[in-house]
Amino acid sequence: MKxxxxxxxxxxxxxxxxxxxxxxxxxxxxxxIHQAVIPxxxxxxxxxxxxxxxxxxxxxxxxxxxxxxxxxxxxxxFRAEKPDIVFNIAEGIYGTARExxxxxxxEFLRIPYTGSDPLTLAICLDKQRxxxxxxxxxxxxxxxxxxxxxxxxxxxxxNTRGFFNLRNEHLKYPLMVKPVSEGSSKxxxxxxxxxxxxxxxxxxxxxxxxxAQPALVEEYLPGREFTVAMLxxxxxxxxxxxxxxxxxxxxxxVNHIYSYEAKWIWDVPEKPLDIFKCPAAIPAKxxxxxxxxxxxxxxxxxxxxxxxxDVRCDSEGNPNILEINPLPGILPNPEDNSCFPKAAxxxxxxxxxxxxxxxxxxxxxxxMAGI
Numbered sequence: 624m625k626x627x628x629x630x631x632x633x634x635x636x637x638x639x640x641x642x643x644x645x646x647x648x649x650x651x652x653x654x655x656i657h658q659a660v661i662p663x664x665x666x667x668x669x670x671x672x673x674x675x676x677x678x679x680x681x682x683x684x685x686x687x688x689x690x691x692x693x694x695x696x697x698x699x700x701f702r703a704e705k706p707d708i709v710f711n712i713a714e715g716i717y718g719t720a721r722e723x724x725x726x727x728x729x730e731f732l733r734i735p736y737t738g739s740d741p742l743t744l745a746i747c748l749d750k751q752r753x754x755x756x757x758x759x760x761x762x763x764x765x766x767x768x769x770x771x772x773x774x775x776x777x778x779x780x781x782n783t784r785g786f787f788n789l790r791n792e793h794l795k796y797p798l799m800v801k802p803v804s805e806g807s808s809k810x811x812x813x814x815x816x817x818x819x820x821x822x823x824x825x826x827x828x829x830x831x832x833x834x835a836q837p838a839l840v841e842e843y844l845p846g847r848e849f850t851v852a853m854l855x856x857x858x859x860x861x862x863x864x865x866x867x868x869x870x871x872x873x874x875x876x877v878n879h880i881y882s883y884e885a886k887w888i889w890d891v892p893e894k895p896l897d898i899f900k901c902p903a904a905i906p907a908k909x910x911x912x913x914x915x916x917x918x919x920x921x922x923x924x925x926x927x928x929x930x931x932x933d934v935r936c937d938s939e940g941n942p943n944i945l946e947i948n949p950l951p952g953i954l955p956n957p958e959d960n961s962c963f964p965k966a967a968x969x970x971x972x973x974x975x976x977x978x979x980x981x982x983x984x985x986x987x988x989x990x991m992a993g994i
Contacts, residue, residue, distance in 0.1 A: 624686045624991075626982070627706035628679055629713045629725055629736075631693050633669035669714055677955035681978035682710060698728050708991065709736040710982060714950055719804040719836065720745040722950060737985040739927045739949040747924055747947045749804050750839050760923045762916055763943045765842040765935075766794050769803060770827050797843040799880070800826035802834040813885075816843060816878040844943060846936025848881065849903055851917045852951065852966035853930045855984055860921055862914045863966035867903035872896050881933075899960055901969045913942045920944050928984040931963050953977070 675690070682688045691700050693713035701709070709729055715721025723741035730741065739747070746752045750767075757764050797818045801811045817823045823840070830838040848870070852863040870879035873896070877884075885898070903910070917932045924947055931951035934942045954961035955974050967977040985991075 624707045625704070626682050626686045626688050627691045627701065627704055627709040627734075628675070628682065628688055629691045629693050629697065629709050629711050630675050630678075631669040631713050631716060632675065633671050669716075670712060671954075673956065674954055675712075677974060678710065678712065678953070678978055681975035682982065684975060684979075693725050697725070698732075701728060701732055701734060706734060708982070708985065708989070709734055710978075711736045711738050712950060712953070719749060722748050735985065735989045735991065737928050737981055739925070739930070743925050743927070744949055747926075747930075747949050750801070750946055751803055753924065753947060756923055757920060757944055760919065762920050762923060763941060765799075765844055765937075765943055765945070767839055767841040768794060769837045770840050771831065771837045794840070794842055798823060799839075799841040799843050800830060801839050801841070802830050803837050803839045804834075811880065811882050813877050813880070813882045815882065816880060844935045844937045846938065846940055847905075848933070848935045848945075849905075849913060849942070850962045850966075851913060851932045851934060852963045853917060853921050853926065853932060854928070854980055856927055856988060857922065860918055860926075862917050863963075863972075864902035864969040865905070865910060865913055866899050866901040866962045866966055867905070869898055869900055872898045896960070899962065899965060901962075901965050909936075909940070909942070916942055916944060920947055924949075927988065929963075929981050 679688050679690065689704050689706060691697055691704070691706075691709070693715065709725075711725055711729075713722075713725045715724045718724075720741075722744040726736055726738070726741045726744060729736045738744075746756065751769050754764055754767060797816055799811075800815050800817055800823065814822070815826060817826055827838045827840070830836070848868045850866045850868065852866075853860055854863060855861050868881050873879070873885055885896070905913075913934055917934065920932060921930055926947065926949050929949075929951060931948040933945040933948070935945050936942050951963040952961050953963050953974075955964065957965070957968070964974055964977060967974070972980065
């Protein structure tokens with residue numbers, strides 16, 4: 624079978640010394656978007672050549688694989704190569720529907736592909752739209768509010784009684800502030816946890832200025848946090864062993880969130896944090912609750928083949944969906960602490976078996992088994 628492996632290659636930012644330690648900073652990239660100022664974590668969602676090569680090698684064991692970078696020339700590549708199926712890990716580069724760009728092209732050309740369809744990808748990247756779908760299906764999640772700017776924040780002021788109420792009258796400090804349409808912890812810095820109106824205004828301004836999009840202001844849940852790797856489709860969709868994020872291993876004094884710093888700066892292969900436990904050491908009841916809401920959310924959003932779902936517990940220990948990632952990170956090196964491969968290894972799947980499980984699930988959907 625001829626497989627097109629479609630990806631976005633992570634590029635190095637032209638930056639001065641110290642940029643890595645400032646995830647909330649910005650840089651002008653004249654060659655990329657005509658002098659537009661973009662955040663330094665702009666390419667965080669894209670894949671390294673190490674990951675792309677590992678996926679290619681896994682697929683090449685039984686197939687012919689063609690590498691296809693998701694750039695402005697990829698539509699022509701699809702037409703010229705005519706792959707039997709595309710293994711899609713392309714995150715897209717520009718726009719709030721960027722993850723849907725490649726699947727849209729493939730559907731137009733009637734080329735099968737792995738993973739979720741354009742609608743699901745576009746909805747899941749928009750955290751507020753995801754919440755609206757989950758709310759319809761009564762799937763638990765943190766309360767939230769969308770704020771476009773600090774000026775909009777002031778127009779929502781309702782009282783001065785030591786906490787700040789938004790349109791949702793039950794939304795109180797502490798709060799989380801994050802970009803509404805980003806992944807890979809982009810924009811979720813340690814200071815994203817805010818405890819007063821001044822901090823809230825600063826973070827809303829930071830998000831609106833750096834990411835040119837509204838801020839999602841969300842209830843901060845104080846409980847344990849987990850991430851769940853999902854494989855399969857429909858009734859066959861299953862959760863792999865649950866990964867817990869152990870915040871006690873973070874540097875002293877920081878907020879207990881899986882921030883950009885925790886994911887990309889403090890936890891590195893040369894000095895990895897012992898931040899994950901898989902399988903999570905949790906009671907059977909909580910495990911079943913987490914698996915149940917994850918399967919429900921996965922199917923409610925019409926996810927296909929695989930996804931990773933982030934979950935956090937409230938003050939009473941009840942699990943809530945934070946977000947759904949239909950294009951999960953799959954770094955192959957175990958020292959990189961990538962959660963989906965970690966869950967797969969715990970389930971007894973090698974990296975190659977994981978990748979081919981996703982391919983098999985997509986082929987079965989298209990009726991391509993045995994092609």
